[in-house]
Each structure stands twice: as structure tokens, then as C-alpha cells.
Amino acid sequence: MTTFYIIVGYLALLLGLGVISNRFFKGTSADFFVVSRSVGSFLLLMSIFGTTMTGFALVGSTGKAFSSGIGVYGLMASWSGLIHSAVFFAVGIKLWAVGKRYGYVTQCEYFRDRFESERLGYLLFPILVLLVIPYLLVGVIAAGKFIQPTTAGLFMEAFPMPNLPNGNPHPLSGGVPPWLGSGVICLIVLFYVFFGGLRGAVWANTFQTIVFMITGVIAFYMISKNLGGLKSASELVAASDFAADRLAREGLIGKMQFLSYLFIPLSVGMFPHLFQHWLTAKSAKSFKLTVVAHPVFIMIVWLPCILIGIWAAAYLGPLGPGQSANSVLGRMISQLVHSPVLSGLVGAGVLAAIMSSLDSQFMCLGTMFTRDVVIRKFGEDRxxxxxxxxxxxxxxxxxxxxxxxxxxxxxxxxxVFDLGVWCFSGFAALFPLIFAAVYWKRVTLAGAYSCIISTAIVWCILFYNDILAVKPPGMEEEEMLIGGMMPVTIMIAVSAVSLIIGSLLSKKPSEAVIRKFFP
Amino acid sequence: MKTTVVVTIFFILAILHQDFWNWNNRDLVFGFIPAGLAYHSAYSLVAALFWYLVSRFAWPHRTEQWADETAESDS
Structure with a gap:
């Protein structure tokens, strides 16, 4: 029960944080939506980092390294270190500046003014909401699915499960079922966002980021120690027929696939929840720490997880039928560390990573609906x-x-989890729109429309082929690649070309707009 | 000038990400980190150093000043 009590204690702390953040609430909508634009360097770094790292950062990265080896770090972590900071620096600061100067709170407000079109906001709003909801779903489902095995065996009377066909007891029997686990997580996030607004989310993100970073490092230390030290753990991989390939990339990750992953982190430029976080900054200087520390923070979280993943390939060997690579971190802890305290801390860390993204997404959807639909429809003073x-x-x-x-x-x-990747691709494919809006005076409303519509069409076609269409036998689990590259490459190319052609073929934007956004 | 330097170094870093020479290298650096992983961990640190230098020498001070001015001055 120790593991369970640690997780419950952690969730109770979050509720307390919600109550405290409510005491600092000034009662204004500006405070609720953008914390009165008062967030300093440290809180901005922690809240942005916590928001961009999902539950995938701890559990998924370990599982992916188990399957695909060390190249996973290059695909996701080192690309993100360079590209995320570039987007924060080149786009985030500019958007913070226009947001502060003209009082924007949502992306649609900015795009409506930038392209002088009410309708553009009504086109973008449902697209952004539809792209965020599956991303939310991944978090909610992951939370429920994580809590069940973590608490398995603790509540045999309340949540029994029938034995397996071979007569063995079900491994998840007695665990908190996903409907309850997901429900509790939703209620806790709802509590601190409901009462603390974005301040509650920023504070909770900061706390949760500290928790998942520390637990990851502790888990790494304990696992390496029990494998006989760092050298012994890695030598075990080199000596294993099954695991040795994971020490390099040959045969596991293609060169063009590795290169084209650079487009995925561009999604942070169009995430509506990150846009809202950028606007909370007290000054542009608040961004400095985020821009510089983000690559290092990613390394602190990802490097231990990737090493645990390849060590697991040698220690655990091939997965049995029905076993998921995402269970690798949990299995390494339970088999090597035998510590309910550490299991509880890692459990809290994984939930922290999941919730630190959920809260910002819930908050931004509420903000967008209020500002982009209700206030637009009925007026600011209504x-x-x-x-x-x-x-x-x-x-x-x-x-x-x-x-x-x-x-x-x-x-x-x-x-469901594939859907998350497609959401990232969709946001990334819209990056040319935000980049052009910030840097290209000649971009026009027609260009914006052609960019959004062409992206939507290409996204739907590729999504259909990857997720909905029937694939040849044996190809069901294959990652979709086009010419060896990620589908996002094609989507971004189409999006950018449509934007440029649509803009060049239409009338220049008004002088007033250019003066307003290009001082 | 500063922008050109920053953009040029950024693209050089992006090219250096594609370390094809480590593709099949299974050597262990310091006895425990596979060479490709060591390279990309160092890459993360170099990226942080790059952004530190950018924030030190190419910070958009003008953007910050502009944000702090009142919007009325536009009209």
C-alpha cells in the first residue's frame, strides 16, 4: 500500500496547491487567463517545460528506446532541444510582444487582427480544438492505464478481474480500474485549474516538473546500481544478441526518417496552450532562461530514460505476447529495485508529467471558447x-x-496513441502560418486560407491512409513513412507552398496592418 | 549582421545533427554511453550554449521596448 499512499499524498498536495493559488487570485479575467502577465523566468521555464513534456517523456521514451535503441534520443530529444528553443526565441518573444501591446490572449485574436478577418478565427477555432482534444485524450487514457497496473493487487475485493484462460490470476486484478483512475486525475486537474486559473496551472506545472525530473534521476540511479553499475549495465547490452543493435541506429532508424523528425518539434509554435503560456511572461527577459535551459532540461529527463530502455532490452529480453514496451520502466523498477517507495515516487512522477500537460490544455480550451466565440459573438462589454x-x-x-x-x-x-502523433503533425504543419504572420509582411488572408485548407486536406488524406485504411497483413504496426521521411515533411511543404502562392496571387495587406505588426 | 550569424550557426547545428558517421558505431564512451547517444547528449549541451550566446549577444531588445510602449502610438 506504500506505493498507493505516496501517489495519493502527491495528488493531495496538488489539491492544496489549487487552494493556495486561489488565495492569490485577483478576481479579474486577465489574472485568470494570463496571470496578469506577471510570470518571471523560473516559473515560465518550469511551466513551459512541464507543458511540452507529456507522460511520454518518462514511460514512452524508455519503451521506444527498448524497441528502437539510442537513436530515439536524436529523433525526439536533441532535435527538440534545438528547435523548441528556436521557436521560443524567434516566434514566442514576438508573439508575447504583440500580445502585451494589443492585449491578445488567444491565437485566434492575433490571427484575426493580423489578417483583418473575423471568419479566419471561426475557421481556426474548431481546427485547433479538434487537434487539442485527441492530445488530451492520450493524457487521460494514459493516466488511467498507468494507475491500474501500479495499484494491481491492492484492492482485490473491490476490483477483482477474472483469471486468464490458462488459469493464472489476471495481472491487473485488484488495480484501480481506468474509469476511476482517469476520472480522479481529471477531477484533480479540474480542481486546481477551476479555482486557480492559469496561475494554478503554472504553479502546479512547476511543482510537477520538479517531481518528474527528480524521480527520473532517482529511478536511473537505483536501476543502474542494481545492474552492477553504469559500465556493467551497458556491457550487458553489448553482450546481448537481442539488445546489442540498440547501441547504434543501423537497421532501426532510417537516415531520412531521422532527418525529417526535425519538423515535429515545430508543433510548439502552433500549440494554443503554449501561446497562452508565452503571454503570461512578465517581460521578454523572462524568456531567456527558458530558451537556454530547455535543451539541458530535456537531456536531464531523456538521457536516463533512453539508457534504462536499452538496458531493459538486455535485462528483460524480447517482450511476451500482449506485453507493451511502455511497461518496461515499471518492470525494471519492480524487478530490480523492489522498493514500494520508489515505485510510488515514479508513479507520482509519471502522473505529474501527464497532468502538467493536461492542465494547460484544459485551460486554453476554456479561454479560447470564452474569448474567441462568446466575447466575439456578444461583445467585450456584454x-x-x-x-x-x-x-x-x-x-x-x-x-x-x-x-x-x-x-x-x-x-x-x-x-489512440497514434492519434497523438498525428495531432503533433497537424500543429507542426500549421507552423508556416504563424512564422509568416510574424516575419513576412506580404502574407495575406488568401495565403492563410490556402495554407489552412491545404493542410487540412493533406492531413485528412494521410491520416486516412495511416489509421483508417486497411493495410496489408504484417504492415499494421509499421510507422508511415513517405520516401523514408515522416508524413509531416509533406504536410509542411504543402502548407508552406500554398501559403506563399496564395499570398503572392492576392492583394497586399493594408498599410495599417503592416504598420501595426512591423514597427 | 547578428541575425545572419545566428541563422548560419543554427543551420550548421541542424546539419551536425545528422551524424551519419555514428550510425553503426557501438563503442561505449566512458565505458557506458553508446557513442551516438554521447554525441547527441553533447549536442544538447552545445545547443544550450548556442542559445546562451544568442541571448547574450543577439537579444531582441527593440521588440521588448516596442511591447512596453502604448498601443495608442500606432494610431
Missing amino acids: FTDNQKIWIARGFILAIVFVTYLLSLALANSAH
Whole structure:
């Protein structure tokens, strides 16, 4: 029960944080939505890092390294270190500046003014919401699926499961079922976002980022120690027929695939929840620490996980039928460390990584609905500040409820996690739009429309072929590559070309807009 | 000038990410980190150093000043 109590204690701390952040709440919509633009360097770094790292950072990275070896670090971590910081520096600071100067809170508000079009906002709003919801679903489902095996055997009377066909007891019997685990996680995130607004999310993200970074390092230390030290652990990999390939990339990751992964981290430029976090900054200087420390923070989280992943390939060997690579971290801890305290801490760390993304996404959807739909429709002065906050809370509640119901319906679907990758690709494919809006005076409304529409069409075609279409036998689990490259490469190329052609073929934007956004 | 230097170094770093010479290298650096992983861990540190130098020498001070001015001055 120690593991369970540690996780419960951690969740109780988050509730306490929600109560405390509520005491600092100033009661204004500006405070609820963007923390009165008062967040300093450290909180900005921790909240942005916590938001960009999902549960995948601890569990998925270890599992992916188990399957594909050390190249996973280059695919996801070192590319992100360079590209994320580039986007924060080149796009984030510019958007913070226009947001502060003209009072923007959401992406749609910015795009509406930048392209002088109300309709563009109504086109973008549903696209952004539809891309965020599957991303939310991945978090909610992952939380429920993680809590069940972590608590297996603890509540045999309350949550029994029938024995396996071979007569052995079900390994998940007695674990908190996903409907309850996911529900509790949703309620906790809802609590601190509901009462603390974005301040609650920023504080919780900071706390949760510290927790998942520390637990990752502790798990790494304990596992390496029990494998006989760092050298012995890696020598075991070199000596293993099954695992030795994981020490390099040959045969596991293609060169063009490795290169084309550079486009995936561009998604941070179009994430609506990151846009909102950027606007919380007190000054542009608040970005400095984020831009510099982000690559190092990624390394601190990912390097230990990748090493544990390849060590696991040697220590555990091939996975049995029905076993998932995502269970590798949990199995290494349970088999090597035998510490319920560490299992509890790592459990809290994984939930921390999941929740630190969920809170910002819930918050941004509530903000977008209030600002981009309700206020646009009825006018800024139609509602008091207090009413605006309650409209946002109501929408957040509705979104959490819908997401929870969807998570119950789709919990056992094979493609939910693939959906997350497609969401990232969709946001990344829209990056040319935000980049051009910030840097290219000649970009026009027609260019923006052609970019968004062509991206949507290409995304739908590729998505259909990868997820919905029937694939030849044996190819069902293969990652979709086009010419050896990630599909996002084609999507970005089409998006950028459409944007440029659409802009050059249409009338230049007005002088007033150029003066307003290009001082 | 500063922008050109920053963009040039950025592209050089992006090219250096594609370490094809480590593709089949299974050597262990310091006895425990595979060579490709050691290279990319060092790459993360170099990226952080690069962004430190950018923030030190190419910080967009003008953007910050512009943000702090009142929007009325636009009209």
C-alpha cells in the first residue's frame, strides 16, 4: 500500500496547491487567463517545460528506446532541444510582444487582427480544438492505464478481474480500474485549474516538473546500481544478441526518417496552450532562461530514460505476447529495485508529467471558447469579468466531461496513441502560418486560407491512409513513412507552398496592418 | 549582421545533427554511453550554449521596448 499512499499524498498536495493559488487570485479575467502577465523566468521555464513534456517523456521514451535503441534520443530529444528553443526565441518573444501591446490572449485574436478577418478565427477555432482534444485524450487514457497496473493487487475485493484462460490470476486484478483512475486525475486537474486559473496551472506545472525530473534521476540511479553499475549495465547490452543493435541506429532508424523528425518539434509554435503560456511572461527577459535551459532540461529527463530502455532490452529480453514496451520502466523498477517507495515516487512522477500537460490544455480550451466565440459573438462589454471567468470554467467543465466520456469509449482502441502523433503533425504543419504572420509582411488572408485548407486536406488524406485504411497483413504496426521521411515533411511543404502562392496571387495587406505588426 | 550569424550557426547545428558517421558505431564512451547517444547528449549541451550566446549577444531588445510602449502610438 506504500506505493498507493505516496501517489495519493502527491495528488493531495496538488489539491492544496489549487487552494493556495486561489488565495492569490485577483478576481479579474486577465489574472485568470494570463496571470496578469506577471510570470518571471523560473516559473515560465518550469511551466513551459512541464507543458511540452507529456507522460511520454518518462514511460514512452524508455519503451521506444527498448524497441528502437539510442537513436530515439536524436529523433525526439536533441532535435527538440534545438528547435523548441528556436521557436521560443524567434516566434514566442514576438508573439508575447504583440500580445502585451494589443492585449491578445488567444491565437485566434492575433490571427484575426493580423489578417483583418473575423471568419479566419471561426475557421481556426474548431481546427485547433479538434487537434487539442485527441492530445488530451492520450493524457487521460494514459493516466488511467498507468494507475491500474501500479495499484494491481491492492484492492482485490473491490476490483477483482477474472483469471486468464490458462488459469493464472489476471495481472491487473485488484488495480484501480481506468474509469476511476482517469476520472480522479481529471477531477484533480479540474480542481486546481477551476479555482486557480492559469496561475494554478503554472504553479502546479512547476511543482510537477520538479517531481518528474527528480524521480527520473532517482529511478536511473537505483536501476543502474542494481545492474552492477553504469559500465556493467551497458556491457550487458553489448553482450546481448537481442539488445546489442540498440547501441547504434543501423537497421532501426532510417537516415531520412531521422532527418525529417526535425519538423515535429515545430508543433510548439502552433500549440494554443503554449501561446497562452508565452503571454503570461512578465517581460521578454523572462524568456531567456527558458530558451537556454530547455535543451539541458530535456537531456536531464531523456538521457536516463533512453539508457534504462536499452538496458531493459538486455535485462528483460524480447517482450511476451500482449506485453507493451511502455511497461518496461515499471518492470525494471519492480524487478530490480523492489522498493514500494520508489515505485510510488515514479508513479507520482509519471502522473505529474501527464497532468502538467493536461492542465494547460484544459485551460486554453476554456479561454479560447470564452474569448474567441462568446466575447466575439456578444461583445467585450456584454459580460462582467466575473461572468467571463465562469463562462471559461463552464466550458472547461464541459470539455473535461466530454474528454472523460471519450476516454472511456476509446480506452482500448489500438490507435489512440497514434492519434497523438498525428495531432503533433497537424500543429507542426500549421507552423508556416504563424512564422509568416510574424516575419513576412506580404502574407495575406488568401495565403492563410490556402495554407489552412491545404493542410487540412493533406492531413485528412494521410491520416486516412495511416489509421483508417486497411493495410496489408504484417504492415499494421509499421510507422508511415513517405520516401523514408515522416508524413509531416509533406504536410509542411504543402502548407508552406500554398501559403506563399496564395499570398503572392492576392492583394497586399493594408498599410495599417503592416504598420501595426512591423514597427 | 547578428541575425545572419545566428541563422548560419543554427543551420550548421541542424546539419551536425545528422551524424551519419555514428550510425553503426557501438563503442561505449566512458565505458557506458553508446557513442551516438554521447554525441547527441553533447549536442544538447552545445545547443544550450548556442542559445546562451544568442541571448547574450543577439537579444531582441527593440521588440521588448516596442511591447512596453502604448498601443495608442500606432494610431
